[in-house]
Amino acid sequence: MVPRHLIDPWYRAIFVRRSVRAYDGRPVGREAIGEIRELLDGFSPLCEGARAVLLEEGAQEILSGTVGSIGKIQGAGAVVVFIADKSHPQWQAAAGYLGEGIILHATSLGLGTCWVAGTYKRSEARRRIALSVSESIVAVTPLGRPAAAESAGAQVIRAVAGSHNRKPLETLTRGVAADQWRLGCREALEAARLAPSAANRQPWQFGVMPDRVVVRASGPGLMPVVPNRLDCGIVMLHLEVGARAHGLEGSWTFLQRPLVAEYVFEPAGDP
Numbered sequence: 014m015v016p017r018h019l020i021d022p023w024y025r026a027i028f029v030r031r032s033v034r035a036y037d038g039r040p041v042g043r044e045a046i047g048e049i050r051e052l053l054d055g056f057s058p059l060c061e062g063a064r065a066v067l068l069e070e071g072a073q074e075i076l077s078g079t080v081g082s083i084g085k086i087q088g089a090g091a092v093v094v095f096i097a098d099k100s101h102p103q104w105q106a107a108a109g110y111l112g113e114g115i116i117l118h119a120t121s122l123g124l125g126t127c128w129v130a131g132t133y134k135r136s137e138a139r140r141r142i143a144l145s146v147s148e149s150i151v152a153v154t155p156l157g158r159p160a161a162a163e164s165a166g167a168q169v170i171r172a173v174a175g176s177h178n179r180k181p182l183e184t185l186t187r188g189v190a191a192d193q194w195r196l197g198c199r200e201a202l203e204a205a206r207l208a209p210s211a212a213n214r215q216p217w218q219f220g221v222m223p224d225r226v227v228v229r230a231s232g233p234g235l236m237p238v239v240p241n242r243l244d245c246g247i248v249m250l251h252l253e254v255g256a257r258a259h260g261l262e263g264s265w266t267f268l269q270r271p272l273v274a275e276y277v278f279e280p281a282g283d284p
């Protein structure tokens with residue numbers, strides 16, 4: 014579970030986070046770097062199977078895009094590389110959960126971020142990091158102060174992905190009628206709905222019961238680059254933060270495919 018003191022800042026960050034692809038070129042401050050470093054090896058048992066590395070050198074080489082200037086991220090002061098241990102059964106969800114925690118924390122510090130799983134130079138990241146045989150780089154994020162204006166390429170990506178659009182809650186939820194949802198459950202689901210996903214596919218569904226929410230992966234995924242369960246790890250973090258920001262404490266259990274995990278609420282206290 015996310016440490017209690019991080020719930021409120023991360024909840025607020027959910028509503029201001031967006032993918033930032035143009036930065037002002039300045040280095041990231043020491044204090045922010047220090048805070049982010051504390052999260053790199055994980056902040057919860059759910060992060061097991063993933064880790065992250067923060068690089069203050071070489072951000073531009075890693076983020077220089079794939080084809081010409083498509084996907085190019087400009088002016089980032091640092092980069093965080095997300096690594097999964099593929100021998101761990103939950104590596105995809107763990108990488109999403111860990112990565113989004115780091116991204117929301119950076120957002121809470123006023124930094125811009127952007128999940129990047131496709132449009133970066135993997136070989137440049139690989140060259141700078143020692144990986145074990147079962148580890149693989151799954152994505153990166155730039156870190157830095159957002160620039161005043163976005164490049165034309167970034168605007169194209171944002172428009173193609175329809176980045177601001179989110180599916181309505183009604184199409185994402187199954188299970189009991191909304192009037193039987195526990196207090197705080199709607200807010201938790203709204204926070205989940207705002208989660209970023211590769212190409213903004215939002216490949217998740219929520220089975221809502223009076224005592225739990227079941228997260229299920231839906232759709233074909235963006236394989237081989239981004240498995241749906243990576244996106245689902247991201248949405249799990251948003252769901253938990255949203256629930257706990259509204260007093261809905263609970264615990265996670267991983268489930269068999271195509272289900273991902275369920276968040277079971279603690280029993281309601283006496284009114």
Ligand SMILES: Cc1cc2nc3c(=O)[nH]c(=O)nc-3n(C[C@H](O)[C@H](O)[C@H](O)COP(=O)(O)O)c2cc1C
Nearest residue numbers: 031032128129130131132174176209210211212213
């Ligand atoms: C796992 C993952 C991989 C992504 N990969 C890329 C990428 O390779 N290049 C890119 O420009 N954006 C990438 N994105 C950013 C998404 O396009 C973006 O999150 C989505 O359109 C929603 O927009 P928002 O983050 O501004 O809310 C990725 C996002 C996620 C979650």
